[in-house]
């Protein structure tokens with residue numbers, strides 16, 4: 001039976017899965033051992049057909065015929081119990097292996113760089129990190145049991161056949177060889193379809209996720225029809241693929257059935273001859289036919305199972321693609337710990353692009369001494385947020401270097417580097433759970449007192465105090481139960497609790513009304529005190545009080561200096577200032593992601609986030 005799956009492929013896949021099977025090897029072995037008697041009993045039943053025919057039907061042995069029902073019931077009962085035990089042990093081992101795989105995959109997922117996530121959809125992540133683990137073990141374990149049971153049952157049945165008539169055995173077994181070629185053909189067809197199915201299923205899952213996250217946009221823009229269409233298309237594509245899979249492998253079962261019947265016809269024809277010439281007894285003949293039919297039944301089911309096994313092997317391929325991938329951003333050997341920042345930070349001629357050939361930062365150099373506040377201003381899409389992301393090595397520079405206290409940040413351990421930097425992002429993400437849970441993400445050891453202090457600094461203590469559940473107020477998935485300003489202040493409090501010497505603030509006060517903005521602004525100012533701060537600034541007050549202002553346009557720093565110096569120069573900053581603040585307007589124009597502003601064409605806004 002094993003010939004139907006290329007032996008090498010079979011061994012290869014079990015070998016690389018071994019580390020995940022190893023912890024449960026004893027039960028796995030037990031599961032395999034149980035399949036031996038469960039499978040072999042088929043042969044016993046077939047072998048019984050001979051005495052039944054010869055002693056009962058032909059010789060009319062009454063004693064034997066009375067005992068017969070009990071013998072049959074006894075054997076089948078034993079077989080059923082063994083089968084159940086094998087199923088149970090295999091399910092247990094299978095679940096454990098699949099959980100182990102998921103654990104290792106998730107661990108890998110956490111170590112991946114942001115760029116890995118940028119390039120993938122949520123659907124693909126769920127599919128490849130969770131579903132594939134089930135597909136792999138499900139196919140592997142279920143089929144291991146099936147194949148082993150059938151293998152031992154086949155061994156026994158072939159023995160019964162040989163015992164009863166070697167002449168007929170040659171014919172029956174010869175027919176098996178005919179079946180090998182079509183089985184091999186299927187393998188090639190499945191791979192292509194499966195790869196496409198993975199992609200389509202990932203899209204499918206992403207639609208669910210987007211429908212969930214974007215439900216308000218869908219409602220308010222009345223996008224129901226669009227999404228219905230998108231979903232329908234994916235469904236239709238998946239349907240076509242599943243039909244292709246059937247076309248690729250579904251004909252195997254009927255074909256094997258046909259080949260099997262061919263063998264049966266030949267055996268029947270020749271068998272009668274052998275009985276007439278008294279080469280074999282009628283009992284031999286019946287037992288032989290019984291064994292042969294039992295042998296062909298699993299052969300037919302191989303058609304369906306073969307597709308499943310191949311699909312599980314492909315899932316294993318995908319899993320090991322992930323497990324063997326190494327994140328690009330990690331601590332290198334000999335990296336040192338960054339205790340705290342003593343002197344300052346410097347970017348030297350930094351170049352960066354998210355996508356090859358599309359430069360985002362070009363020749364960015366800047367210097368910040370400890371305790372200073374530097375403001376980044378400039379047109380939207382200019383690269384301010386990107387500069388902030390490079391410091392904790394969320395992305396890696398293409399060229400140039402970033403130094404902290406004169407040492408390249410790549411030479412610090414990733415963990416210690418990131419411990420020294422607190423970021424308040426533009427779009428703040430809160431995790432499902434309570435205010436307390438979210439604050440503790442800033443520092444797991446934070447005490448109750450630390451938390452209240454941070455909340456006070458973030459101007460959020462009044463709100464939390466008046467909430468019925470206090471620190472245990474639930475924020476909802478993505479913080480959906482809080483207002484924009486409250487969410488942002490929780491994020492600021494989280495950064496406070498982290499108490500890192502370098503703070504990066506991506507101001508997003510534009511999303512807030514004037515009152516909320518003022519409260520958040522006060523919170524930010526408290527966070528900035530006594531720390532080294534890089535602030536992507538919106539508000540004139542923040543910009544004016546900064547020690548140094550850098551104007552970032554189209555990925556370059558086109559000007560720097562303090563407010564007075566830059567105003568006196570009447571350059572890019574002056575132009576920004578004029579368009580944005582002269583009429584007293586402190587709000588943003590619509591987001592402009594076109595990245596087309598240059599320093600000589602005054603942008604419409606200081607920042608349009």
Ligand SMILES: Nc1ncnc2c1ncn2[C@@H]1O[C@H](COP(=O)(O)OP(=O)(O)O)[C@@H](O)[C@H]1O
Pocket residue numbers: 118354355360379380381382383384385386387593595609
């Ligand atoms: N994760 C990303 N993948 C690819 N391109 C990105 C990514 N994030 C930002 N960009 C692009 O990089 C440029 C700079 O973006 P960003 O640093 O966010 O600008 P700013 O913060 O100044 O508005 C933009 O053109 C933007 O489209």
Ligand SMILES: [Mg+2]
Pocket residue numbers: 384385386426506609
């Ligand atoms: Mg930005």
